[in-house]
Amino acid sequence: MTDLKRLGLHDLHLSLGGKMVPFAGYEMPVQYAAGVMKEHLHTRAAAGLFDVSHMGQVILRPKGDMASLCAAFEAMMPVDVAGLAQGRQRYGLFTNETGGILDDLMFANRGDHLFVVVNAACKEADVAHMQAHLSAVAEVQPVTDRALLALQGPLAEAALSGLVPQVAVMRFMDVAVVDTVFGALWISRSGYTGEDGFEISVPDGGALGLAQALLARDGVMPIGLGARDSLRLEAGLCLYGHDIDTGTSPVEAGLNWAIQKVRRTGGARAGSFPGDARILAELADGPERQRVALRPDGRAPMREGTAIFAPDGTPVGSVTSGGFGPSVEAPIAMGYVATAYATPGTPLEAEVRGKRLPLTVSTLPFHPTTYKR
Amino acid sequence: MKYTQDHEWLRVEGDLVVVGITEHAATQLGDVVFVELPEVETMVSTGDEIVVIESVKAASDILAPLEGEIVEVNQKLVDNPGLVNEDPTGAAWFFKMRIDDLAALDEYMDEDEYADLIG
Structure with a gap:
């Protein structure tokens, strides 16, 4: 696995019994000693800690005003960007001219900039794509000095609020920046397991301390990619490159909920995104x-x-x-x-x-x- | 007990050979969720794919270790595939076969040789 990149928490994964496999250019823990089945069930019953630092974190910082950035970002997706309130996150999809999906992503409005999380396998292409479309209105800044952890399951709130009390008041898809002993945490109440939980971007220097502190909380166990896959499948969530790709449209994929009314035919900002002709026609007539x-x-x-x-x-x-x-x-x-x-x-x-x-x-x-x- | 390169164990029981997979193989497979067994009275040749095992991760096969007739299969595994992980060398045997010449077993590894293989 010499050409593969290593996660900042690589040694922690090994010490926890992680079985490392190649995934999207990284050595990733596919499971720990407990195995996929127990890890899956544990996440649903208590809380699971996932290292998803392979994913791409990107800041879009406006050169002028946020409105211009949101308008330009909105032109890349069939999604309502301008209407996203500060402190909120939303699911998005980059589409291509034929209405296929280039990647799916999460983006958050953090007041004076947008924070975007994209899939690991697509991140270089996504950054280039954003630079091509946004460079007039924003600095596209890949974040390379932070880990990304996901804490998922019914005990996730209890575990994280023991370290960061502010998270207890967050609702699904809220985002917050909180200063802690682990550095400034960029927290969203979201995830990809179907469970309540959080995704936490943490400075590299604080990542090990945060991971260890979370693993020391009641009910928190490390969970590998194997269980992440079975959890998201049970939750009906798409895996890019498998369930969605450049050959599938958002409507074929049943992601109509991600296309807000304002971007549909009859909406105030209908269309004007790549593949709009096909996607709007499929919304009207069915795929x-x-x-x-x-x-x-x-x-x-x-x-x-x-x-x-x-x-x-x-x-x-x-x-x-x-x-x-x-x-x-x-x-x-x-x-x-x-x-x-x-x-x-x-x-x-x-x-x-x-x-x-x-x-x-x-x-x-x-x-x-x-x-x- | 004898062992194959494919991590099967073979145990002589009277004039039959009982076949299962080793603890090492069960651990490597991960949680087993599906087992498909051969029909009894099937005649098999060495190397035939006669059992399908699916774990949470992937599908794999068990190959017939010897030429002979399948005389009994462990139906419990169909209803409870997890038994393969719980007791791979005991309750989770897969099938019993009748072979012409038990001496054919000699070509397989003994316990020490198998332990060296999985090192």
Whole structure:
């Protein structure tokens, strides 16, 4: 793994029994000694600490006023940026001219600038993309001296508020900057597990101290990428490069909720984003295919790439994420199927090791989310 | 007990050979969530993929270690795949097979040799 980058907390992961694997150019802990199943269930029952420092953190600092930056950033996405209140975070999507998705991201309004978190595998491309579109109105500043930790689960608030009392009043998608002994923490009440929790950007110098302090709190256990994947799948959340990519539109992906009314046909700032013709047409008329929840009828997991057929043998789509849902206690999957087959309850078949096995279109999320709204 | 390069253990029980996977293999696989067993009375050749094991991470196979007939399979694993992690060398045997010549087992590793392999 010589060409891979190491996380600032690499030695901590090793000392915790982390099994390191290559992911998005980094050596990342896929699991610790407890294993994926226990780590998953622990996060749902108590609290899990994830090191997501591989993700890209970027500050967009306006050269002039925030309004010009928000307008330019809004021109990159089918999302309401200008309407995001100070102290709030929102999910966004960079789209391309054909309506595909270049990356999904989180962005926060921090008063005099925007703070953006993007996927690790896309971060260089995203920074270049933002520089190309925003350089007239903003400095695009990659943040390279900070770790990013996620604390997720029902005990996350108790654990973090023991160190940072201010977080108790935060609601889902609130952001705050808090000075602590670990340095200035950039905290958002969010995550990618379906659980209540926080993402915490911490200066490199304070990251080990913060991680250790959190792990010392009641109910907090380190959680690897393996459980992060099964948790987000149960929550029905897309993984970029798998469930969404440049070939899938936000509407096909069922991310309509991320496209606020103001950007849709009839809205005050409708359209004027890359791929607007296709995306607005799909919002009006429906897409040709849709991301759906899939429940195998049997116990065999159906993995990414598994072909899906109608009972009469017609190919209708394929699985984009699939595995076993520890909290659902059954195999679960997501994939794209032709819209005619996307209604919950529709019986389909999937080809697994040369055999056609039954599965049923279901509803997302597989496991109820517990965000603190 | 004998061991294969593929981390299976083989135990002679009367005129049958009982087959499972080692503790090392179970740990490497991670939590097992699905097991598909062969039909009884199937004739298999050495190297045939006859069992599918899926863990939370990935799918893998168990290969037939010897030529012979599958005479019994452990249905408990189908209902409770986690048994593979709980008791890989005991309750979580996969199948029993009848082979012509038990001497064929001699080519496989003994416990010390296997311990060296997984070092």
